[in-house]
Amino acid sequence: MPKTILVVDDSATMIMSLKASLEMAGFQVHTASDGVKALETLKGGLKPDLIITDINMPNMGGLELIKNARSLPGMRFMPILALTTESQQAKRDEAKKLGATGWLVKPVGGQDLVKVIKQVLPGA
């Protein structure tokens, strides 16, 4: 069974780039364009093995998504990575406090991305 990853980002370009890298590494990728849609997907029954979420998004940003996702049944222990830029140290800390497992620093290329994911995703 391939591991499932939910990628949340409002930029279709970023989604496309991440999706391509992840799929090439053998992951099954679901996407959502903001926090609200991601939560809908999660409430709709998708149980990904990992969530990667952008921070700055319309409707619902990544921080709020992390907080909300953690309160969903069965998602308390799921690894969540926040997608940040190098200048967003404060956001990273906040994300961590809200329950993110770690963070990725944009731009994330194929190899680095897979390396980080393997680090937080047992069995990947």
Next chain:
Amino acid sequence: MNPLLDQFLSEAREFLESISAKLLELERNPDQTGVMDELFRFVHTLKGNSGLFDLPEMTRVLHAGEDLLDAVRDHRLAFSRALADQLLEAMDFVGLLLDEIGAAPDGKVPDTSAHAADAARIGEALRALMATADTAGTTDTATAATAGGQAAAEAAVAAPTDPPAWDASALPEAVRMTLYRALLDGTAHSLLIYEPDHDCFFSGEDPFFQVTQLPPPLWRRLSTAEPWPNLAELDAYHCVLRFELILALSAEELTEHFRYVLDQVQIEPLSIEALLQPSGRVQDQPLATDFIRTALSQINAHDSEALAQAARTLLELSAADLCIASGLRWLLLVLELEPDHQDRQRALLNAIEQQCFGADGALMTASATERATERTTERGPDGIAESSPDRPGSETSTASPSATAISPEVSQSFRQVIEAQRAILTLRDAPEWLSGRLRSVATSLSNAFASLYAASDSDALEQALAMAVEAKDPTPLQDWLAAQPLPIDAQEEPHPLTTPATASAAANATPDPTNTAPKPSAEDQVHFGRRAEDQPSARTLKVDQVKIDRLMNLVGEMVVAKNALPYLAGRAESVHGVRELAREIKGQYSVINRIAEEMQDAMMQVRLLPVSFVFQRFPRLVRDIARKLGKEVDLVLEGESTEADKNIIEALADPLIHILRNSLDHGLEGPEERERLGKPRVGRLRVSAHPLADRVLIEISDDGRGIDPDVIRRKAYEKGVIDEIALERLNDQEAVNLVFAAGFSTAAEVTNLSGRGVGMDVVRNAIARVNGTIDLRSRVGQGTELRLTLPLSMAVTNVMIIESADQRFGIPMDAVVETLRVPRSRIQTIKHHQAAVLRGRLVPLMALNELLALNVEPIANADDELAVVVARMEQEELGIIVDDCRETVDIILKPMVGVVASIPGYAGSALLGDGSVLLVLNPMELL
């Protein structure tokens, strides 16, 4: 070519549009934090995306823009017009780069370093705005930031010093010796202490997995940060683990590995000094005092040979577990590896002297208990320590004492373990991980029995396990367990044996694993089904325009192809005389017709775009033009969500921009002039869109000076557009409409804005090309209003087929007002032109044959009536005399191409159901 790049480009352009829009919005009302946040997000995301490609110039400019906006967002800097100007320029620059990248061949990212200087200049300009903010503005945030930085730095400094220094003597001697050698070789080694947060699981962390991801450690110890609670109170989600590992990794590598949990780890470099410690049982050695005295003098004499010899002799005389023996082993190792390091040898001797001898074991109690606790934790229930690769033999050899004496507690816990395993063995669910489960049971049983009996029947257990794994059935293990003698103490209840037996019997009664296998898969199906349903279906799909166009063409062809069926039905009946078949074909036709219409409708929906697609450029455009002209304008956009076909919307862009330019340039007055005229300083320009039946109405109005018909008349006369008679005859509205005449330009001087060689005639033609109409109303001194009506779609055109001179033509139904038969007697000739009074109006008549230069007279019907199609032409009506009017059909209008494209009078051609080609007239061009 490169889908990611294409995606980036198209999204980046959208972002640029949005950024401009938000900037203008903020310019009107700077206190909208929501808009500011969005603006920041767009620039931020765009910057992030540009990082995916090698575009240093773009990233540089966007980064500066992002920083600037961040400053504004944090109220370190006020939003200003200058700032907006600078940002808009920066975005224009980014747009330029995007164009260049888009134009590059093969989807490759071109080298944009030619713009490096521009990028640097724009970046500097943006940062300069920020610099002024930092000096002039709030110093308190700056101090706050440094204060925050300081606090963080302090915390960082405080963290490592906080817990007490780690005691290297916890390490077994052999490990320390290996480490010593490794450190001398120069390989970096670090000590890692990892105490995960108690709540770490709730952050999706997996400490155990983190640790197993590391290369094999030299040594490790797994313990608990706080004592395990008793089983009843155990909270499995409360992490109390504590890992201690020695790894051949540098502190940097470990910091990188644990970067998400740095606050939970302690990484320390290892020093040789800390490792060189004698350890072991403290006991006086009679010869030791002499040895140390001579050893010191030998060190001073650099006689390492003799010292080593003496150490070896004493070592042979000492029990291996004594502290002195350990000290001597160390000494020999140091002599071997660092014979010239006298200080180290001396320090070691010193340590031996101070630590290894006690009067009667006063020191011993401390170190021995410490070692005892170490041993218990290492043999803890985790199972990790047992597999430690570098575990010295002396450590494991601590045999279990008193194997025969079984205390009631031990017996009870043994029983619990056995019962638990027995219960597991009775499970019949055969999951994927069954073999792992069986192995774990076997290990638990083996350990339990080993704790009770010195030697258990472990070979038989292994065999039973192998059989069980092979057969994917726990029965062999159950049999083995049943054959084991259980400790006979206290009152042994019979249930432990019978309960599992009945349980397994009951379990055996149920179908065996092969039969239960379909059950989980059925569950899976249910599961998947539910998932599929629960997936939100409303997703936006971005599709290449070309694909949509192709699909639309196919739908169009389908719509036309279905028109062949009625012909076919007609032929079936009339030619082949099969009425039944004709009826069936007609029946089938109505089905296909319905589907085709729905397809067409669905296709239309797909192609619908909101007019905001075009409107969104206006704020920026109007702002720029108004500033260049020194005018003040309030642009009002309405009905931006009104939708129309993509082609219509796209065709609308240029004409609308031209109209806006005209309004700004010629229509609206400058602020001073407006004040003088008693108008508000700020001019008003309104662009609105509404759906109007099956058309879209777009109105552009301003409150400027309007169009003076007299000026137009005079100018038109001067330019030879009209003659003297017309000059007299034209009413005001007709005069105003002259601006649409070819080669007419109302501006006295051609300015650099509207005077680009494009007149209103071009605008009118562009609108007419998509079957739109344009209507101009103006009141002098009060303003001008332009009304454009456009079809919602131009995919399928409804035309009326007419016959003239034995040929068939189409006329778009949009243009047809009515069709009627006019008796020849009622046609009058006025000034060489034919006309007739129809419904009380005088309508000029023209014969189609004459318009098309077909030298044939129109054919009247038996009552000498002529067929007339009354067509709408701008504001007027024209009666076109034809031979006959036929049915209306839906056609896909293809524009004329090649040499025939230049022939006026035709809107295009279409294929009819019977395969013939129909030429469709454009009444506007006929005259």
